[in-house]
Amino acid sequence: MASNYKTIVKDGLWDNNGVFSMLLGMCPAMAMTTSATNGFGMGVATAVVMAASSLLVAVFRGFITQEVRIPVFILIVAAMVTLVDLAMNAWMHELYKVLGLFIPLIVSNCLPLARLEAFAAKQPALPSFLDGLFMGLGFTIALTVIGAVREITGNGTLFADASLLLGPAFKAIEMRILPANMGVLMMILPPGGFLVTGLLVVVKRMIDLRAGKEIQMGGAHSVA
Amino acid sequence: MKDFALMMIGAALVNNVILARFLGLCSFMGVTTRIDTAAGMGLATTFVITVSSMADWAVQHYLLDAYGLGYLRTVTFILVIASAVQFTELTIRKVSPSLFQMLGIYLPLITTNCAVLGVALLLVEGHMSFIGSTLFAFASSLGYSLVMVIFAGLRERLALAQVPRLFAGPPIAFIVASLLAMAFMGFSGISTG
Numbered sequence: 001m002a003s004n005y006k007t008i009v010k011d012g013l014w015d016n017n018g019v020f021s022m023l024l025g026m027c028p029a030m031a032m033t034t035s036a037t038n039g040f041g042m043g044v045a046t047a048v049v050m051a052a053s054s055l056l057v058a059v060f061r062g063f064i065t066q067e068v069r070i071p072v073f074i075l076i077v078a079a080m081v082t083l084v085d086l087a088m089n090a091w092m093h094e095l096y097k098v099l100g101l102f103i104p105l106i107v108s109n110c111l112p113l114a115r116l117e118a119f120a121a122k123q124p125a126l127p128s129f130l131d132g133l134f135m136g137l138g139f140t141i142a143l144t145v146i147g148a149v150r151e152i153t154g155n156g157t158l159f160a161d162a163s164l165l166l167g168p169a170f171k172a173i174e175m176r177i178l179p180a181n182m183g184v185l186m187m188i189l190p191p192g193g194f195l196v197t198g199l200l201v202v203v204k205r206m207i208d209l210r211a212g213k214e215i216q217m218g219g220a221h222s223v224a
Numbered sequence: 225m226k227d228f229a230l231m232m233i234g235a236a237l238v239n240n241v242i243l244a245r246f247l248g249l250c251s252f253m254g255v256t257t258r259i260d261t262a263a264g265m266g267l268a269t270t271f272v273i274t275v276s277s278m279a280d281w282a283v284q285h286y287l288l289d290a291y292g293l294g295y296l297r298t299v300t301f302i303l304v305i306a307s308a309v310q311f312t313e314l315t316i317r318k319v320s321p322s323l324f325q326m327l328g329i330y331l332p333l334i335t336t337n338c339a340v341l342g343v344a345l346l347l348v349e350g351h352m353s354f355i356g357s358t359l360f361a362f363a364s365s366l367g368y369s370l371v372m373v374i375f376a377g378l379r380e381r382l383a384l385a386q387v388p389r390l391f392a393g394p395p396i397a398f399i400v401a402s403l404l405a406m407a408f409m410g411f412s413g414i415s416t417g
Binding site: 023024026027028030031070071074075078079081082085086101104105107108109110113186189190191192193194195197198199201202205206209 | 303342345394397401406
């Protein structure tokens with residue numbers, strides 16, 4: 001069983017990474033990565049929703065019949081998103097204002113739904129919870145990396161405003177990498193999102209190739 | 225009248241759903257390998273977005289606002305959208321069985337297309353009238369269809385091009401999308417000038 005859990009962790013964080021391998025959940029991965037802080041916040045919100053809804057679906061999987069499973073999954077995710085939405089509005093209001101539209105849009109993010117269908121609907125509670133959690137953490141890492149690359153090249157800063165959005169304890173990680181006038185504005189604008197994501201997929205393929213693994217050509221898009 | 229026209233151009237081109245707001249990227253990358261499927265998907269999504277945003281406007285005004293149930297918005301809207309998709313599926317099956325065959329699995333997936341929910345939520349934030357919001361939704365989805373068809377055309381050519389192995393598939397598609405987004409940024413002067 002222990003090696004099984006190891007595979008879940010490794011799949012979620014790297015091998016089957018939601019953004020770079022499966023190419024799911026692209027909308028927030030590009031819209032909310034104008035800075036590393038935004039990407040991190042968006043990722044954590046998604047990870048919480050995924051872990052909670054995977055757990056719920058796994059617990060109730062005996063009661064959910066095959067024919068109505070998709071609407072039930074969507075409603076469970078929607079309920080979890082509503083909870084996260086209200087919680088963030090109450091306790092992390094600054095971050096909530098920045099992420100705005102994309103918090104309710106976690107409902108229609110393909111990644112949680114894909115994991116519920118592929119994993120949580122068939123597995124017991126604990127592995128499903130871990131799968132949701134680590135897939136979500138892999139998503140968080142991907143968003144933070146995309147955000148960091150865009151922020152450094154576009155603005156020259158890294159984790160700017162982290163203390164404002166996440167809390168005063170994060171003041172220490174705010175830094176300036178490049179001088180203020182070195183930034184390329186385009187990287188912060190929409191084209192930069194597409195460009196950086198495309199190039200990071202190539203980087204992941206290169207690392208996998210170095211490690212002697214087969215590179216994934218397709219992604220999950222033939223079904224989504 | 226002029227306001228509505230400007231608003232529609234803004235929604236379709238300047239703040240394009242896909243290239244400026246990053247909504248509906250799953251279908252943007254998934255269904256654009258051929259022009260005819262991309263056009264069919266655009267048409268079906270246009271219908272769903274327009275119908276569901278009309279229904280969502282009514283739900284927002286007469287149910288959620290009237291009874292102070294704003295916190296149930298996400299859950300209610302996704303239910304409205306799922307029903308609208310079901311309705312579209314029935315309609316297309318009756319009106320055009322060949323289009324129904326072609327779209328196949330992608331039809332039910334419109335429910336999880338974030339462009340649909342995204343436009344509905346944008347309308348709530350914008351506090352628009354019924355006519356204004358319907359026109360906004362229609363124009364946004366026309367912009368969505370336009371970009372889908374253009375991108376499908378680009379990808380049909382891309383399939384014939386020689387691409388380095390590391391870039392083959394999604395990465396090169398992202399880079400092409402980035403260039404397309406740059407081209408669409410040229411529209412950003414319209415709404416203000």
